[in-house]
């Protein structure tokens with residue numbers, strides 16, 4: 290799937306470039322801006338950044354793999370971020386995460402083949418009082434149980450059609 294790079298994004302790249310004395314320092318901010326705009330770091334983005342910063346592809350790819358928040362594939366329509374940090378872990382966050390993996394048949398940072406769901410194991414999302422918690426797109430879900438997750442996934446599946 291190809292993605293066009295908008296004029297706006299190109300201009301942002303130029304602005305960033307002007308802000309750093311060393312070109313390479315603009316690499317991470319550029320990747321974050323690009324992901325914000327199109328949802329992931331596409332091949333076209335990698336190429337454009339290589340050209341703009343005059344960097345070899347391998348260097349850009351290494352940085353993308355290093356930063357867990359950067360993704361190389363589009364997220365699903367519903368992006369499940371399950372917290373397994375301390376407060377959530379103590380109250381079963383890991384089993385919630387495992388349940389999601391099995392139920393959706395995908396691993397961390399993968400997307401279901403129909404593009405409906407993607408999954409990510411995340412650090413604290415600031416909802417510890419409602420642990421174990423998850424965030425799906427912009428909504429928070431708290432005091433989760435495997436049964437609650439099943440119901441949420443079912444209702445989102447129905448909405449996703």
Ligand code: FES
Nearest residue numbers: 372377413416417
């Ligand atoms: S530890 Fe899970 S939301 Fe804070």
